[in-house]
Amino acid sequence: MCKEDADLKNEDLRFASRMACVSGSAIRELLKLTAKPGMISFAGGNPGSFALPNDDIAEIAHDLLKREGKRLLQYGPTEGYQPLVETLVDYLKEEFSAEAGPEEILPITGSAQGIDLICKVYINPGDTVLVESPTFLGNIQCMRIFEANIVPVPMDENGIILEELEMLIQRHHPKMLYTIPTFQNPTGITMSMERRKAIAALASKYRMLVAEDEPYRSLRYSGTPLPSIKSFDEEGWVVLLGSFSKVIAPGLRVGFMAGNASLIRKCTVCKQSSDVHTATLNQAIVDEYMRRGLLKPHVQEACRVYSLQMNAMLEKIDTIKEIVHHTVPKGGLFIFASIGEGLDVAPLFNLSVLRQVAFVPGEPFYPEGGHKNTLRLNFTNADVGTIHRGMSVLRSCFEETCRKPIAQVNTQWDPKG
Amino acid sequence: MCKEDADLKNEDLRFASRMACVSGSAIRELLKLTAKPGMISFAGGNPGSFALPNDDIAEIAHDLLKREGKRLLQYGPTEGYQPLVETLVDYLKEEFSAEAGPEEILPITGSAQGIDLICKVYINPGDTVLVESPTFLGNIQCMRIFEANIVPVPMDENGIILEELEMLIQRHHPKMLYTIPTFQNPTGITMSMERRKAIAALASKYRMLVAEDEPYRSLRYSGTPLPSIKSFDEEGWVVLLGSFSKVIAPGLRVGFMAGNASLIRKCTVCKQSSDVHTATLNQAIVDEYMRRGLLKPHVQEACRVYSLQMNAMLEKIDTIKEIVHHTVPKGGLFIFASIGEGLDVAPLFNLSVLRQVAFVPGEPFYPEGGHKNTLRLNFTNADVGTIHRGMSVLRSCFEETCRKPIAQVNTQWDPKG
Numbered sequence: 001m002c003k004e005d006a007d008l009k010n011e012d013l014r015f016a017s018r019m020a021c022v023s024g025s026a027i028r029e030l031l032k033l034t035a036k037p038g039m040i041s042f043a044g045g046n047p048g049s050f051a052l053p054n055d056d057i058a059e060i061a062h063d064l065l066k067r068e069g070k071r072l073l074q075y076g077p078t079e080g081y082q083p084l085v086e087t088l089v090d091y092l093k094e095e096f097s098a099e100a101g102p103e104e105i106l107p108i109t110g111s112a113q114g115i116d117l118i119c120k121v122y123i124n125p126g127d128t129v130l131v132e133s134p135t136f137l138g139n140i141q142c143m144r145i146f147e148a149n150i151v152p153v154p155m156d157e158n159g160i161i162l163e164e165l166e167m168l169i170q171r172h173h174p175k176m177l178y179t180i181p182t183f184q185n186p187t188g189i190t191m192s193m194e195r196r197k198a199i200a201a202l203a204s205k206y207r208m209l210v211a212e213d214e215p216y217r218s219l220r221y222s223g224t225p226l227p228s229i230k231s232f233d234e235e236g237w238v239v240l241l242g243s244f245s246k247v248i249a250p251g252l253r254v255g256f257m258a259g260n261a262s263l264i265r266k267c268t269v270c271k272q273s274s275d276v277h278t279a280t281l282n283q284a285i286v287d288e289y290m291r292r293g294l295l296k297p298h299v300q301e302a303c304r305v306y307s308l309q310m311n312a313m314l315e316k317i318d319t320i321k322e323i324v325h326h327t328v329p330k331g332g333l334f335i336f337a338s339i340g341e342g343l344d345v346a347p348l349f350n351l352s353v354l355r356q357v358a359f360v361p362g363e364p365f366y367p368e369g370g371h372k373n374t375l376r377l378n379f380t381n382a383d384v385g386t387i388h389r390g391m392s393v394l395r396s397c398f399e400e401t402c403r404k405p406i407a408q409v410n411t412q413w414d415p416k417g
Numbered sequence: 418m419c420k421e422d423a424d425l426k427n428e429d430l431r432f433a434s435r436m437a438c439v440s441g442s443a444i445r446e447l448l449k450l451t452a453k454p455g456m457i458s459f460a461g462g463n464p465g466s467f468a469l470p471n472d473d474i475a476e477i478a479h480d481l482l483k484r485e486g487k488r489l490l491q492y493g494p495t496e497g498y499q500p501l502v503e504t505l506v507d508y509l510k511e512e513f514s515a516e517a518g519p520e521e522i523l524p525i526t527g528s529a530q531g532i533d534l535i536c537k538v539y540i541n542p543g544d545t546v547l548v549e550s551p552t553f554l555g556n557i558q559c560m561r562i563f564e565a566n567i568v569p570v571p572m573d574e575n576g577i578i579l580e581e582l583e584m585l586i587q588r589h590h591p592k593m594l595y596t597i598p599t600f601q602n603p604t605g606i607t608m609s610m611e612r613r614k615a616i617a618a619l620a621s622k623y624r625m626l627v628a629e630d631e632p633y634r635s636l637r638y639s640g641t642p643l644p645s646i647k648s649f650d651e652e653g654w655v656v657l658l659g660s661f662s663k664v665i666a667p668g669l670r671v672g673f674m675a676g677n678a679s680l681i682r683k684c685t686v687c688k689q690s691s692d693v694h695t696a697t698l699n700q701a702i703v704d705e706y707m708r709r710g711l712l713k714p715h716v717q718e719a720c721r722v723y724s725l726q727m728n729a730m731l732e733k734i735d736t737i738k739e740i741v742h743h744t745v746p747k748g749g750l751f752i753f754a755s756i757g758e759g760l761d762v763a764p765l766f767n768l769s770v771l772r773q774v775a776f777v778p779g780e781p782f783y784p785e786g787g788h789k790n791t792l793r794l795n796f797t798n799a800d801v802g803t804i805h806r807g808m809s810v811l812r813s814c815f816e817e818t819c820r821k822p823i824a825q826v827n828t829q830w831d832p833k834g
Binding site: 007008009010012013014015016017018019022023024032044045046047049052053054055057058059061062065066069070072073074075076077109110112113115116120121122123124127138139141142145175207209235236237245249250251252253260261262263266268269270272273274275276277278279280281282 | 424425426427429430431432433434435436439440441449461462463464466469470471472474475476478479482483486487489490491492493494526527529530532533537538539540541544555556558559562592624626652653654662666667668669670677678679680683685686687689690691692693694695696697698699
């Protein structure tokens with residue numbers, strides 16, 4: 001019986017020292033707030049409801065469980081459901097221009113697990129990890145738990161700036177670079193072909209692992225697909241993280257990692273004691289969804305709708321005078337914007353949430369902090385009408401809370417935010 | 418392109434030092450071997466195929482995905498699918514005699530994830546964790562990855578020996594005790610009521626966390642259910658780990674942890690970057706299975722069959738003269754046996770695998786090593802006929818490989834193995 005008054009307090013517990021700098025994701029706390037009914041959310045990274053193929057998955061799950069349920073419900077190998085691994089060999093070739101054999105691929109419980117496993121097997125406390133600034137804060141948190149020394153690398157509109165990267169490599173001797181090269185979170189920026197090649201070469205030159213996180217690459221609304229960094233990797237320094245969260249369904253928690261066989265083997269050993277294996281039913285659903293040829297047309301339709309939504313949001317953004325910079329992505333889920341330097345989006349955020357429109361302040365995405373004048377807007381989770389309504393509310397909130405900046409309106413993204 | 422000859426070798430990679438003593442689970446490697454067609458496996462911890470309710474789950478999955486698929490396929494809260502959390506409040510009361518509010522419960526991706534999260538939030542390198550000797554080696558491996566100092570505690574036929582435990586607490590000032598009180602893995606031993614109470618009291622007295630792992634408790638074939646250690650916990654030092662792997666289906670990867678709210682909150686923060694949340698579809702399937710009242714009759718039927726299988730195996734064991742000790746469990750999945758002291762089951766294992774019968778040598782379950790004369794036999798994964806056939810093969814292997822020991826045949830379990 002846990003008696004309320006006898007119950008332990010936080011200070012009675014002797015938590016591990018790695019927890020000292022870990023406070024939970026600001027965004028996930030914020031998302032709970034935005035889950036309230038009536039709230040228009042430009043905050044999360046959720047796929048649109050229309051893009052969650054529940055009828056197809058209902059049928060597939062039923063068929064699979066009837067046909068081979070005994071296998072799918074039993075313990076499976078940590079190495080993953082082998083039909084999915086085989087499917088992934090082809091998927092990597094087609095979608096990422098990357099070659100990997102079955103022993104170089106590991107299905108995981110969402111691509112977030114990939115970073116957790118890589119940190120576990122590769123990062124000692126104090127090891128330096130280079131990350132884009134800004135970057136996905138969920139994975140920054142993971143690296144903090146493993147007590148990595150996180151060093152931000154500046155970007156411009158073509159991704160990581162190579163000269164800065166090489167200088168930082170020489171200064172910090174990093175164990176790893178973490179990058180999201182395509183439709184980056186939170187900026188929407190895509191790294192150029194030349195830089196992808198160069199980063200693969202730098203990885204070999206400096207014997208630095210590159211964790212290439214590619215959850216968004218299939219969601220392209222314009223331009224030509226670029227090969228992954230992994231496709232230029234000749235020695236095995238690049239480990240690619242893929243996810244079905246944005247193209248099938250996040251609730252299934254199925255992703256994969258592909259990299260050097262020795263690294264994958266160590267990650268498999270760690271996965272044994274992390275969650276034994278990724279739920280077999282979920283792996284089989286993803287596999288069957290692809291084998292039935294449903295993925296491509298589904299992604300095509302999602303891209304068609306998402307691009308309308310992105311354009312609707314971009315149009316509305318351009319009517320907001322207080323926004324001095326914003327990105328114009330070619331795909332993905334996010335637009336990154338900033339108001340005048342020295343300003344803070346906090347009052348804007350408070351007012352807009354009060355008026356039932358949510359977004360995410362940009363600061364938590366910067367490992368070095370600061371950049372309080374930035375914000376991330378998601379356009380996949382609201383239809384065009386809702387985007388119109390939400391952006392109108394947002395515009396009035398901008399007008400009421402942000403002083404008009406001196407700088408001229410400029411749609412070029414400024415790396416200094 | 419990963420060229421075979423250019424590919425990195427193990428020695429090129431600078432793995433984290435925590436990996437130095439981690440080699441992968443001997444059992445999981447062995448289980449791959451035993452998955453070969455024609456093999457009779459007494460090796461794993463798999464539920465019987467009959468006990469995997471694939472038809473019910475096919476229907477439930479289909480219904481859920483049709484009815485609320487958009488919610489189940491979207492991102493969910495790290496805190497878990499709230500209907501399941503509510504169901505677990507009652508389940509904890511009924512099945513574990515334990516009181517816990519929703520904020521003291523966290524659904525997890527199999528109970529293995531619970532140990533991973535607890536180690537992450539609570540164990541610094543070098544911290545002492547006490548464990549039963551022998552114990553479940555998957556969780557020993559997890560503690561090794563977190564560089565815990567693992568100290569074995571001796572057991573007798575009523576579980577952990579209290580005097581030894583208190584002495585070891587005083588000597589090592591452990592952060593945590595890990596215990597499987599009911600139908601323990603690998604021994605099948607159940608801790609007595611008195612010792613459960615005493616361990617809850619020792620936890621408070623010495624401010625020591627107790628991780629109480631209870632995956633098997635519903636599989637009772639005789640005797641009266643005992644309350645969990647958690648039920649005697651007045652301050653919140655005990656964190657209970659539960660699993661649906663043995664009573665519904667391991668392939669779904671759904672378990673839960675219940676403990677002090679501060680601890681659960683920290684584990685939730687770490688879970689954010691481990692796998693964001695447990696697959697919502699899987700949580701909802703387990704919840705619906707229980708809400709439809711299917712769990713109780715299903716467990717009853719599983720217990721009826723498993724107890725026949727256990728008795729068939731016990732009868733056969735008693736005809737093997739080379740076995741000098743074995744446990745007689747009141748439930749669970751395993752019987753633990755030993756041959757004469759000084760002998761090694763390795764030749765027996767090699768011969769029996771050659772003859773298509775697999776079991777697990779006992780040594781890897783001992784954190785301190787040794788005890789090469791012990792073995793674990795699983796009886797849930799083979800029907801009575803298969804058990805008869807397999808045990809006959811095993812008997813001939815025993816006769817051919819083990820010298821007849823001097824000690825008298827004795828069905829009492831000897832803690833020294």
